[in-house]
Amino acid sequence: MSMHDHYEIDEDGNPTGIAAATKPFSMDEVKSCSVCRGSLRNICRYGRIVRRAMLDEATKKFISWSANRHLELAEGLIKEQKKLEQIVDGVQDVGRAGQLALTGDVFMQIRNLRKWVGQKRYNGLMQLYINIDKFSDQVSVQEQPFHRVFEFVRHARRQNKTDGAFHYDQDIVQLRGYLLALSLLLKCNIVILSDFMGLWKGSGIIQSKISVDFAANFNLCNKLIQLAVDTGRPQLQAEGHIYSAQFCGFAISLGLPGAPSKSADASIPGAFPDADTAITSDTEDEAATQREHLTDKGLDHVARARDLVGSASGESRHVMEAEIEAAETVLKGGVFYRPVTTDEMRAVYSAMAAEFLGTGHWYTCELGHPFTVGECGMPMEQARCPECGSPVGGQNHAPAEGVRRADVIEELARGVDGMRI
Numbered sequence: 001m002s003m004h005d006h007y008e009i010d011e012d013g014n015p016t017g018i019a020a021a022t023k024p025f026s027m028d029e030v031k032s033c034s035v036c037r038g039s040l041r042n043i044c045r046y047g048r049i050v051r052r053a054m055l056d057e058a059t060k061k062f063i064s065w066s067a068n069r070h071l072e073l074a075e076g077l078i079k080e081q082k083k084l085e086q087i088v089d090g091v092q093d094v095g096r097a098g099q100l101a102l103t104g105d106v107f108m109q110i111r112n113l114r115k116w117v118g119q120k121r122y123n124g125l126m127q128l129y130i131n132i133d134k135f136s137d138q139v140s141v142q143e144q145p146f147h148r149v150f151e152f153v154r155h156a157r158r159q160n161k162t163d164g165a166f167h168y169d170q171d172i173v174q175l176r177g178y179l180l181a182l183s184l185l186l187k188c189n190i191v192i193l194s195d196f197m198g199l200w201k202g203s204g205i206i207q208s209k210i211s212v213d214f215a216a217n218f219n220l221c222n223k224l225i226q227l228a229v230d231t232g233r234p235q236l237q238a239e240g241h242i243y244s245a246q247f248c249g250f251a252i253s254l255g256l257p258g259a260p261s262k263s264a265d266a267s268i269p270g271a272f273p274d275a276d277t278a279i280t281s282d283t284e285d286e287a288a289t290q291r292e293h294l295t296d297k298g299l300d301h302v303a304r305a306r307d308l309v310g311s312a313s314g315e316s317r318h319v320m321e322a323e324i325e326a327a328e329t330v331l332k333g334g335v336f337y338r339p340v341t342t343d344e345m346r347a348v349y350s351a352m353a354a355e356f357l358g359t360g361h362w363y364t365c366e367l368g369h370p371f372t373v374g375e376c377g378m379p380m381e382q383a384r385c386p387e388c389g390s391p392v393g394g395q396n397h398a399p400a401e402g403v404r405r406a407d408v409i410e411e412l413a414r415g416v417d418g419m420r421i
Contacts, residue, residue: 128188
Protein backbone atom coordinates (compact mmCIF):
# COMPACT_ATOMS: atom_id res chain seq x y z
CA MET A 1 0.00 0.00 0.00
CA SER A 2 3.08 2.29 0.13
CA MET A 3 1.97 3.63 3.50
CA HIS A 4 5.28 5.43 4.04
CA ASP A 5 4.56 7.62 0.99
CA HIS A 6 1.36 8.93 2.53
CA TYR A 7 1.75 8.81 6.32
CA GLU A 8 4.38 9.33 8.98
CA ILE A 9 4.98 5.89 10.46
CA ASP A 10 6.34 5.10 13.95
CA GLU A 11 8.68 2.23 14.88
CA ASP A 12 5.74 -0.14 15.31
CA GLY A 13 4.40 0.59 11.83
CA ASN A 14 1.45 2.69 12.99
CA PRO A 15 0.52 5.98 11.23
CA THR A 16 1.19 9.01 13.44
CA GLY A 17 0.55 11.82 10.97
CA ILE A 18 -0.06 12.77 7.37
CA ALA A 19 3.01 13.09 5.16
CA ALA A 20 3.45 15.80 2.54
CA ALA A 21 0.65 16.24 0.02
CA THR A 22 0.61 13.57 -2.67
CA LYS A 23 1.39 14.56 -6.24
CA PRO A 24 -1.29 14.40 -8.95
CA PHE A 25 -1.09 11.35 -11.26
CA SER A 26 1.46 9.70 -8.98
CA MET A 27 -0.66 6.56 -8.48
CA ASP A 28 -0.41 3.77 -11.03
CA GLU A 29 -3.56 1.96 -9.91
CA VAL A 30 -6.46 2.00 -7.48
CA LYS A 31 -5.42 -0.21 -4.59
CA SER A 32 -7.75 -3.07 -3.61
CA CYS A 33 -7.82 -5.87 -1.06
CA SER A 34 -5.07 -8.39 -1.76
CA VAL A 35 -7.34 -11.28 -0.71
CA CYS A 36 -10.74 -10.59 -2.30
CA ARG A 37 -9.92 -7.63 -4.61
CA GLY A 38 -12.67 -5.67 -2.87
CA SER A 39 -12.73 -1.89 -2.57
CA LEU A 40 -10.80 -0.19 0.24
CA ARG A 41 -12.33 3.26 -0.18
CA ASN A 42 -14.46 3.04 2.98
CA ILE A 43 -11.59 1.92 5.22
CA CYS A 44 -10.24 5.03 6.93
CA ARG A 45 -6.70 3.66 7.16
CA TYR A 46 -6.42 3.47 3.37
CA GLY A 47 -8.94 6.12 2.33
CA ARG A 48 -6.36 8.78 1.50
CA ILE A 49 -4.40 6.40 -0.73
CA VAL A 50 -7.41 4.99 -2.57
CA ARG A 51 -9.16 8.31 -3.14
CA ARG A 52 -5.97 9.87 -4.50
CA ALA A 53 -5.82 7.20 -7.21
CA MET A 54 -9.55 7.41 -7.94
CA LEU A 55 -9.32 11.17 -8.33
CA ASP A 56 -6.40 10.75 -10.72
CA GLU A 57 -8.35 8.25 -12.80
CA ALA A 58 -11.43 10.48 -12.88
CA THR A 59 -9.26 13.32 -14.19
CA LYS A 60 -7.71 11.13 -16.88
CA LYS A 61 -11.17 9.96 -17.92
CA PHE A 62 -12.19 13.61 -18.09
CA ILE A 63 -9.24 14.34 -20.40
CA SER A 64 -10.16 11.51 -22.77
CA TRP A 65 -13.84 12.44 -22.85
CA SER A 66 -13.17 16.13 -23.51
CA ALA A 67 -10.76 15.28 -26.35
CA ASN A 68 -13.34 13.02 -28.01
CA ARG A 69 -16.14 15.56 -27.59
CA HIS A 70 -13.96 18.32 -29.05
CA LEU A 71 -13.27 16.21 -32.14
CA GLU A 72 -17.01 15.53 -32.57
CA LEU A 73 -17.74 19.26 -32.52
CA ALA A 74 -14.82 19.99 -34.84
CA GLU A 75 -16.16 17.45 -37.33
CA GLY A 76 -19.55 19.16 -37.03
CA LEU A 77 -17.94 22.49 -37.95
CA ILE A 78 -16.32 20.89 -41.00
CA LYS A 79 -19.68 19.52 -42.15
CA GLU A 80 -21.44 22.86 -41.65
CA GLN A 81 -18.71 24.67 -43.59
CA LYS A 82 -19.14 22.15 -46.40
CA LYS A 83 -22.89 22.84 -46.44
CA LEU A 84 -22.25 26.54 -47.01
CA GLU A 85 -20.65 25.67 -50.33
CA GLN A 86 -23.78 23.76 -51.37
CA ILE A 87 -26.61 26.01 -50.09
CA VAL A 88 -27.92 28.23 -52.87
CA ASP A 89 -31.42 29.05 -51.62
CA GLY A 90 -32.62 30.98 -48.60
CA VAL A 91 -30.07 33.77 -49.08
CA GLN A 92 -31.38 37.32 -49.23
CA ASP A 93 -29.66 40.24 -50.96
CA VAL A 94 -27.01 40.92 -48.33
CA GLY A 95 -26.09 44.25 -49.92
CA ARG A 96 -29.63 45.63 -49.66
CA ALA A 97 -30.42 48.92 -47.96
CA GLY A 98 -30.68 48.66 -44.21
CA GLN A 99 -28.74 48.66 -40.95
CA LEU A 100 -26.84 45.57 -39.80
CA ALA A 101 -25.39 45.64 -36.29
CA LEU A 102 -22.40 43.41 -35.58
CA THR A 103 -22.19 44.52 -31.96
CA GLY A 104 -22.71 43.06 -28.52
CA ASP A 105 -21.74 39.52 -27.62
CA VAL A 106 -20.67 37.02 -30.28
CA PHE A 107 -23.94 35.07 -30.21
CA MET A 108 -25.92 38.26 -30.83
CA GLN A 109 -23.71 39.00 -33.85
CA ILE A 110 -24.33 35.52 -35.27
CA ARG A 111 -28.07 35.85 -34.67
CA ASN A 112 -28.14 39.20 -36.50
CA LEU A 113 -26.17 37.73 -39.42
CA ARG A 114 -28.56 34.78 -39.65
CA LYS A 115 -31.53 37.12 -39.79
CA TRP A 116 -29.87 39.37 -42.37
CA VAL A 117 -28.71 36.62 -44.72
CA GLY A 118 -31.69 34.30 -44.42
CA GLN A 119 -32.91 31.85 -41.80
CA LYS A 120 -31.66 28.67 -43.45
CA ARG A 121 -28.02 29.44 -44.18
CA TYR A 122 -26.62 29.80 -40.67
CA ASN A 123 -29.11 27.67 -38.70
CA GLY A 124 -26.72 24.74 -38.37
CA LEU A 125 -23.73 26.90 -37.48
CA MET A 126 -25.76 28.81 -34.91
CA GLN A 127 -26.82 25.58 -33.20
CA LEU A 128 -23.24 24.32 -33.39
CA TYR A 129 -22.02 27.51 -31.70
CA ILE A 130 -24.51 26.86 -28.88
CA ASN A 131 -23.23 23.28 -28.52
CA ILE A 132 -19.60 24.42 -28.43
CA ASP A 133 -20.45 27.05 -25.83
CA LYS A 134 -22.14 24.36 -23.72
CA PHE A 135 -19.04 22.19 -24.12
CA SER A 136 -16.84 25.05 -22.91
CA ASP A 137 -18.93 25.16 -19.72
CA GLN A 138 -18.58 21.39 -19.28
CA VAL A 139 -14.77 21.57 -19.41
CA SER A 140 -14.36 24.76 -17.39
CA VAL A 141 -12.37 24.87 -14.17
CA GLN A 142 -15.56 24.57 -12.10
CA GLU A 143 -16.37 21.18 -13.69
CA GLN A 144 -12.92 19.65 -13.21
CA PRO A 145 -12.90 16.61 -10.87
CA PHE A 146 -10.20 18.15 -8.64
CA HIS A 147 -12.04 21.45 -8.35
CA ARG A 148 -15.37 19.80 -7.57
CA VAL A 149 -13.76 17.80 -4.75
CA PHE A 150 -12.12 21.02 -3.57
CA GLU A 151 -15.54 22.71 -3.39
CA PHE A 152 -17.01 19.79 -1.42
CA VAL A 153 -14.15 19.88 1.07
CA ARG A 154 -14.30 23.66 1.42
CA HIS A 155 -18.05 23.45 2.10
CA ALA A 156 -17.47 20.80 4.77
CA ARG A 157 -14.79 22.96 6.40
CA ARG A 158 -17.20 25.90 6.50
CA GLN A 159 -19.90 23.74 8.06
CA ASN A 160 -17.46 22.55 10.72
CA LYS A 161 -15.98 26.04 11.10
CA THR A 162 -12.46 24.73 10.50
CA ASP A 163 -9.75 27.39 10.61
CA GLY A 164 -6.66 27.64 8.43
CA ALA A 165 -5.94 28.15 4.77
CA PHE A 166 -7.10 25.57 2.25
CA HIS A 167 -6.03 25.52 -1.38
CA TYR A 168 -4.76 23.22 -4.10
CA ASP A 169 -2.17 23.44 -6.85
CA GLN A 170 -3.86 25.04 -9.88
CA ASP A 171 -1.55 23.03 -12.17
CA ILE A 172 -3.69 20.00 -11.34
CA VAL A 173 -6.57 21.39 -13.41
CA GLN A 174 -6.51 20.20 -17.02
CA LEU A 175 -7.39 23.21 -19.19
CA ARG A 176 -6.63 21.73 -22.61
CA GLY A 177 -10.30 20.95 -23.30
CA TYR A 178 -11.38 24.44 -22.27
CA LEU A 179 -8.77 26.09 -24.49
CA LEU A 180 -9.79 23.92 -27.44
CA ALA A 181 -13.42 24.89 -26.83
CA LEU A 182 -12.51 28.61 -26.90
CA SER A 183 -10.55 28.07 -30.11
CA LEU A 184 -13.48 26.22 -31.70
CA LEU A 185 -15.90 29.00 -30.71
CA LEU A 186 -13.68 31.55 -32.44
CA LYS A 187 -13.21 29.32 -35.47
CA CYS A 188 -16.99 28.92 -35.82
CA ASN A 189 -17.35 32.70 -35.65
CA ILE A 190 -14.64 33.13 -38.30
CA VAL A 191 -16.35 30.66 -40.66
CA ILE A 192 -19.64 32.59 -40.47
CA LEU A 193 -18.02 36.00 -40.95
CA SER A 194 -15.89 34.71 -43.84
CA ASP A 195 -18.98 33.34 -45.58
CA PHE A 196 -20.85 36.59 -45.05
CA MET A 197 -17.91 38.56 -46.43
CA GLY A 198 -18.02 36.47 -49.61
CA LEU A 199 -21.75 37.04 -50.03
CA TRP A 200 -21.50 40.73 -49.19
CA LYS A 201 -18.65 41.48 -51.57
CA GLY A 202 -20.34 39.53 -54.35
CA SER A 203 -23.72 41.24 -54.01
CA GLY A 204 -22.93 44.01 -56.52
CA ILE A 205 -24.19 47.41 -55.40
CA ILE A 206 -23.83 47.68 -51.63
CA GLN A 207 -26.44 49.85 -49.95
CA SER A 208 -26.29 48.33 -46.48
CA LYS A 209 -24.87 50.14 -43.48
CA ILE A 210 -22.93 48.01 -41.03
CA SER A 211 -21.91 49.01 -37.53
CA VAL A 212 -19.16 46.91 -36.00
CA ASP A 213 -17.96 46.42 -32.45
CA PHE A 214 -15.81 43.31 -32.08
CA ALA A 215 -14.88 44.00 -28.44
CA ALA A 216 -16.43 40.69 -27.34
CA ASN A 217 -14.58 38.81 -30.09
CA PHE A 218 -11.24 40.36 -29.15
CA ASN A 219 -11.87 39.62 -25.46
CA LEU A 220 -12.40 35.95 -26.30
CA CYS A 221 -9.15 35.95 -28.30
CA ASN A 222 -7.27 37.58 -25.43
CA LYS A 223 -8.67 35.02 -23.01
CA LEU A 224 -7.44 32.18 -25.23
CA ILE A 225 -4.00 33.79 -25.59
CA GLN A 226 -3.54 34.43 -21.86
CA LEU A 227 -4.66 30.96 -20.77
CA ALA A 228 -2.40 29.41 -23.41
CA VAL A 229 0.53 31.44 -22.04
CA ASP A 230 -0.29 30.43 -18.46
CA THR A 231 -0.49 26.72 -19.31
CA GLY A 232 2.48 26.57 -21.70
CA ARG A 233 0.60 25.90 -24.96
CA PRO A 234 2.25 28.01 -27.69
CA GLN A 235 0.24 26.49 -30.55
CA LEU A 236 -3.07 27.62 -29.02
CA GLN A 237 -1.43 30.94 -28.20
CA ALA A 238 -0.58 31.32 -31.90
CA GLU A 239 -4.17 30.46 -32.83
CA GLY A 240 -5.42 33.25 -30.57
CA HIS A 241 -3.16 35.77 -32.31
CA ILE A 242 -4.31 34.55 -35.74
CA TYR A 243 -7.97 34.97 -34.77
CA SER A 244 -7.25 38.49 -33.46
CA ALA A 245 -5.57 39.43 -36.76
CA GLN A 246 -8.54 38.05 -38.70
CA PHE A 247 -11.03 40.06 -36.65
CA CYS A 248 -8.97 43.18 -37.34
CA GLY A 249 -9.36 42.40 -41.05
CA PHE A 250 -13.11 41.90 -40.67
CA ALA A 251 -13.46 45.20 -38.79
CA ILE A 252 -11.59 47.09 -41.51
CA SER A 253 -13.52 45.44 -44.33
CA LEU A 254 -17.04 45.50 -42.90
CA GLY A 255 -17.04 48.67 -40.85
CA LEU A 256 -14.88 50.32 -38.24
CA PRO A 257 -16.34 50.66 -34.72
CA GLY A 258 -18.37 53.66 -33.80
CA ALA A 259 -20.94 54.73 -36.39
CA PRO A 260 -23.10 53.69 -39.37
CA SER A 261 -21.12 52.93 -42.51
CA LYS A 262 -20.57 55.32 -45.39
CA SER A 263 -18.29 55.64 -48.39
CA ALA A 264 -14.60 56.21 -47.73
CA ASP A 265 -11.83 57.77 -49.76
CA ALA A 266 -10.06 55.08 -51.79
CA SER A 267 -6.81 56.98 -51.35
CA ILE A 268 -6.63 56.02 -47.67
CA PRO A 269 -3.61 53.73 -47.23
CA GLY A 270 -4.60 50.10 -46.91
CA ALA A 271 -8.15 50.63 -48.16
CA PHE A 272 -10.22 47.73 -49.44
CA PRO A 273 -11.78 48.95 -52.74
CA ASP A 274 -14.91 46.81 -52.50
CA ALA A 275 -15.41 47.42 -48.79
CA ASP A 276 -14.88 51.17 -48.55
CA THR A 277 -18.63 51.73 -48.37
CA ALA A 278 -18.59 49.97 -45.00
CA ILE A 279 -16.14 52.28 -43.24
CA THR A 280 -17.89 53.65 -40.17
CA SER A 281 -16.49 56.99 -39.04
CA ASP A 282 -17.72 60.55 -38.61
CA THR A 283 -14.92 61.90 -40.77
CA GLU A 284 -12.42 60.47 -43.22
CA ASP A 285 -9.61 61.47 -40.87
CA GLU A 286 -11.14 59.42 -38.07
CA ALA A 287 -11.65 56.53 -40.48
CA ALA A 288 -7.99 56.68 -41.49
CA THR A 289 -6.90 56.78 -37.85
CA GLN A 290 -9.09 53.84 -36.91
CA ARG A 291 -7.98 51.90 -39.96
CA GLU A 292 -4.33 52.53 -39.13
CA HIS A 293 -4.86 51.44 -35.52
CA LEU A 294 -6.56 48.20 -36.54
CA THR A 295 -3.95 47.52 -39.21
CA ASP A 296 -1.08 47.99 -36.74
CA LYS A 297 -2.88 45.87 -34.15
CA GLY A 298 -3.54 43.12 -36.67
CA LEU A 299 0.04 43.10 -37.97
CA ASP A 300 1.34 42.91 -34.41
CA HIS A 301 -0.78 39.79 -33.86
CA VAL A 302 0.50 38.39 -37.17
CA ALA A 303 4.11 38.88 -36.04
CA ARG A 304 3.44 37.23 -32.69
CA ALA A 305 1.70 34.29 -34.35
CA ARG A 306 4.59 33.84 -36.78
CA ASP A 307 7.04 33.67 -33.87
CA LEU A 308 4.97 30.93 -32.21
CA VAL A 309 3.89 28.82 -35.17
CA GLY A 310 7.14 26.87 -35.11
CA SER A 311 5.79 24.97 -32.09
CA ALA A 312 3.05 23.44 -34.25
CA SER A 313 3.66 20.30 -36.25
CA GLY A 314 2.45 18.58 -39.41
CA GLU A 315 -0.86 19.70 -40.89
CA SER A 316 -1.51 22.21 -38.10
CA ARG A 317 1.63 24.16 -38.92
CA HIS A 318 0.87 24.16 -42.64
CA VAL A 319 -2.67 25.49 -42.10
CA MET A 320 -1.59 28.08 -39.53
CA GLU A 321 1.17 29.42 -41.78
CA ALA A 322 -1.35 29.81 -44.61
CA GLU A 323 -3.77 31.66 -42.31
CA ILE A 324 -1.00 33.97 -41.12
CA GLU A 325 0.00 34.85 -44.68
CA ALA A 326 -3.63 35.42 -45.69
CA ALA A 327 -4.36 37.65 -42.68
CA GLU A 328 -1.23 39.69 -43.35
CA THR A 329 -2.24 40.14 -46.99
CA VAL A 330 -5.65 41.49 -45.96
CA LEU A 331 -4.20 43.88 -43.41
CA LYS A 332 -1.77 45.25 -46.00
CA GLY A 333 -4.58 46.02 -48.41
CA GLY A 334 -4.85 42.80 -50.41
CA VAL A 335 -7.92 40.80 -51.35
CA PHE A 336 -9.92 39.21 -48.59
CA TYR A 337 -8.74 35.74 -47.65
CA ARG A 338 -10.69 32.54 -48.17
CA PRO A 339 -11.57 30.47 -45.11
CA VAL A 340 -9.58 27.33 -44.42
CA THR A 341 -10.98 24.53 -46.59
CA THR A 342 -12.85 21.61 -45.08
CA ASP A 343 -10.16 19.20 -46.30
CA GLU A 344 -7.45 21.22 -44.52
CA MET A 345 -9.46 21.35 -41.30
CA ARG A 346 -10.21 17.63 -41.45
CA ALA A 347 -6.51 16.84 -41.84
CA VAL A 348 -5.69 18.91 -38.75
CA TYR A 349 -8.36 17.31 -36.57
CA SER A 350 -7.51 13.82 -37.80
CA ALA A 351 -3.96 14.39 -36.58
CA MET A 352 -5.30 15.60 -33.23
CA ALA A 353 -7.54 12.53 -32.96
CA ALA A 354 -4.51 10.26 -33.23
CA GLU A 355 -3.15 11.79 -30.01
CA PHE A 356 -6.08 10.51 -27.92
CA LEU A 357 -7.20 7.27 -29.54
CA GLY A 358 -5.31 5.18 -27.02
CA THR A 359 -3.83 2.97 -29.78
CA GLY A 360 -0.32 3.73 -28.58
CA HIS A 361 1.27 4.27 -25.17
CA TRP A 362 0.40 7.35 -23.12
CA TYR A 363 2.93 9.73 -21.56
CA THR A 364 3.04 13.19 -20.05
CA CYS A 365 5.73 15.72 -20.97
CA GLU A 366 7.72 17.70 -18.42
CA LEU A 367 4.90 20.28 -18.26
CA GLY A 368 2.25 17.62 -17.67
CA HIS A 369 0.64 17.59 -21.14
CA PRO A 370 -0.60 14.08 -22.11
CA PHE A 371 0.27 12.52 -25.49
CA THR A 372 0.70 9.15 -27.24
CA VAL A 373 3.63 7.85 -29.30
CA GLY A 374 2.39 4.86 -31.29
CA GLU A 375 2.67 1.15 -30.67
CA CYS A 376 6.25 0.85 -29.42
CA GLY A 377 7.06 0.79 -25.73
CA MET A 378 8.98 4.10 -25.71
CA PRO A 379 9.58 6.99 -28.13
CA MET A 380 12.13 5.68 -30.66
CA GLU A 381 13.23 8.97 -32.22
CA GLN A 382 13.47 12.65 -31.41
CA ALA A 383 9.96 14.08 -30.99
CA ARG A 384 8.21 16.98 -29.27
CA CYS A 385 5.06 17.44 -27.23
CA PRO A 386 2.19 18.33 -29.60
CA GLU A 387 1.00 21.05 -27.20
CA CYS A 388 4.08 22.87 -25.91
CA GLY A 389 6.91 21.65 -28.13
CA SER A 390 9.07 20.35 -25.27
CA PRO A 391 11.20 17.25 -26.05
CA VAL A 392 9.40 13.98 -25.36
CA GLY A 393 11.38 11.32 -27.21
CA GLY A 394 15.04 10.36 -27.42
CA GLN A 395 16.87 7.82 -29.51
CA ASN A 396 16.36 4.04 -29.27
CA HIS A 397 13.06 4.08 -27.37
CA ALA A 398 14.42 6.30 -24.58
CA PRO A 399 12.14 9.14 -23.35
CA ALA A 400 13.46 12.64 -22.80
CA GLU A 401 14.10 13.91 -19.29
CA GLY A 402 10.89 14.74 -17.43
CA VAL A 403 8.71 12.42 -19.54
CA ARG A 404 6.90 9.66 -17.70
CA ARG A 405 4.61 6.81 -18.67
CA ALA A 406 0.88 7.25 -17.97
CA ASP A 407 -0.30 3.63 -17.99
CA VAL A 408 -3.72 4.29 -16.55
CA ILE A 409 -4.69 6.67 -19.35
CA GLU A 410 -4.36 3.85 -21.86
CA GLU A 411 -6.94 1.83 -19.95
CA LEU A 412 -9.23 4.83 -19.67
CA ALA A 413 -8.98 5.56 -23.39
CA ARG A 414 -10.27 2.06 -24.09
CA GLY A 415 -13.09 2.47 -21.58
CA VAL A 416 -12.04 -0.35 -19.24
CA ASP A 417 -12.75 -0.68 -15.51
CA GLY A 418 -16.18 0.93 -15.98
CA MET A 419 -14.98 4.32 -14.76
CA ARG A 420 -17.64 7.02 -14.81
CA ILE A 421 -17.67 10.63 -13.63
